[in-house]
Amino acid sequence: MLPAGIVKMVADGTAFLRWRVEPVSPVDALSERLLRRGDAAIIDFGRHLTGHFSFSIAGEGRGVDAPARLKLTFGEVPAEVAEPLDPYRGGLSRAWLQDEVINIDVLPAVVEMPRRYAFRYVKLEIVDTSPNYAVRIARIKATALSSAGADPPLLPETVPARLRQIDKVSIATLRDCMQTVFEDGPKRDRRLWIGDLRLQALTNYATFRNNDLVKRCLYLFAAFPREDGLLPACVFEDPEAHRGHEYIIDYAALYAAAVLDYAKATGDWNTANDLWPAVRKQMELLSAYVGPDGVFAAPPRSWVFIDWCDALDRAVAINGVFVFSLRRAAELARHCGAEDDAVKYEQLIARMTAAARSVFYDSSRKVFVSGPKRQVSWASQAWMTLSGIATNEEAAQAFHAVAAQADAVRPGAPYLYHYVAEAMLQCGLKQEAKQLVETYWGGMVKAGADTFWEVYDPSNAGLSPYGSTLVNSYCHAWSCTPAYLLRSLDLAGK
Ligand code: RAM
Numbered sequence: 225m226l227p228a229g230i231v232k233m234v235a236d237g238t239a240f241l242r243w244r245v246e247p248v249s250p251v252d253a254l255s256e257r258l259l260r261r262g263d264a265a266i267i268d269f270g271r272h273l274t275g276h277f278s279f280s281i282a283g284e285g286r287g288v289d290a291p292a293r294l295k296l297t298f299g300e301v302p303a304e305v306a307e308p309l310d311p312y313r314g315g316l317s318r319a320w321l322q323d324e325v326i327n328i329d330v331l332p333a334v335v336e337m338p339r340r341y342a343f344r345y346v347k348l349e350i351v352d353t354s355p356n357y358a359v360r361i362a363r364i365k366a367t368a369l370s371s372a373g374a375d376p377p378l379l380p381e382t383v384p385a386r387l388r389q390i391d392k393v394s395i396a397t398l399r400d401c402m403q404t405v406f407e408d409g410p411k412r413d414r415r416l417w418i419g420d421l422r423l424q425a426l427t428n429y430a431t432f433r434n435n436d437l438v439k440r441c442l443y444l445f446a447a448f449p450r451e452d453g454l455l456p457a458c459v460f461e462d463p464e465a466h467r468g469h470e471y472i473i474d475y476a477a478l479y480a481a482a483v484l485d486y487a488k489a490t491g492d493w494n495t496a497n498d499l500w501p502a503v504r505k506q507m508e509l510l511s512a513y514v515g516p517d518g519v520f521a522a523p524p525r526s527w528v529f530i531d532w533c534d535a536l537d538r539a540v541a542i543n544g545v546f547v548f549s550l551r552r553a554a555e556l557a558r559h560c561g562a563e564d565d566a567v568k569y570e571q572l573i574a575r576m577t578a579a580a581r582s583v584f585y586d587s588s589r590k591v592f593v594s595g596p597k598r599q600v601s602w603a604s605q606a607w608m609t610l611s612g613i614a615t616n617e618e619a620a621q622a623f624h625a626v627a628a629q630a631d632a633v634r635p636g637a638p639y640l641y642h643y644v645a646e647a648m649l650q651c652g653l654k655q656e657a658k659q660l661v662e663t664y665w666g667g668m669v670k671a672g673a674d675t676f677w678e679v680y681d682p683s684n685a686g687l688s689p690y691g692s693t694l695v696n697s698y699c700h701a702w703s704c705t706p707a708y709l710l711r712s713l714d715l716a717g718k
Contacts, residue, residue, distance in 0.1 A: 544607025
């Protein structure tokens, strides 16, 4: 890919991402200049990509008598190339920020940056040449990588333009996350997580249909369980495939759903059969956390994710996730000839449903409430709906109630927004779901997104789960689902 041009970033207090992008010149104007110490340029590739970067560099002057020292900074969004990256205050490794200093000993040279980056913008700074020469940079090129294949057909023009735009950005997001696995984000963490995989796979069935990639990812999880059989939340591929050290209860449960989704989308029940023991094991291990009262209680110090939101009480939501997963596991069990397991899961579903309805449902307020403080959240209503614990009528009432309650805990990240939208569709709130997608994902588009982000809270531009927005991922797996909602669940229909 060739650059779209040279740009500059202008601080803009009215922009959600803090910076406005302004054109400076076509890219050729850069090669017409001789650059020396202190010179800099920002290259814009016109769209987000995952891949490699290269350029040629030559020295001109009395004598090329020293190495050339350059700094390159890659950014998914303007702030990453406009703001100093140090001092870095984020909680995750500084090494995720995409900057490099290189020294080139022999000129002219073609420089192929060795690492893979996720970027739209590249800032090139000449740290030093020598007093005797300047450099000329040309043949700037990016090589975009993806295992997605050709773009799916566009949505028909009968779909409103703003939804078609959201669909395009969703597809670009998925494309740039599809590599040798479905990565969560090509900038960070560049690895496979169960929660992200499930949503990517659903969107993939409706778009690129690289189903072998889903199969590969499902096997990668099944291949690396913990000693007791629990599946890890994520898997690393390098230096050789191995499990991550984190375990997320809701992700382990949702593996069942990911396997069933795959089998239904592809008809590949052989693979489902093969993976059935791993699904069965998750259900067995997690069932142990259902108390005699029929309520699922995660063990102390375990990680129940649900959403990036510190304030969220997760008790209700995890009960919903587990019942949702048990339903998928029961369906899978029947297909795999494990009738006894199916019956067992159905009995557990019935017990948990009765318990959740009596413990969590507040019939006077018409919402599900979570924890000792009887917290009302979007997460709770979404998972009570998706699990089938709430009737569709109760679910619709509950969503109207949370929408009207200003202090109801809202979702923090697209992952949960997806499940809220899906729950709204399930209980017949199609207009509300459509509006949610238009305002939430549409809000990112308005803020300049050409791929969707890991976190977005319209009321808090500084939100980061890691203490610095600079380390947030701006092309993130779990935000790609509007294409699924539009293409598989008919979000735009009447
Ligand atoms: C983050 C990643 C990933 C997610 C986990 C729970 O580290 O963004 O997408 O699945 O959290």
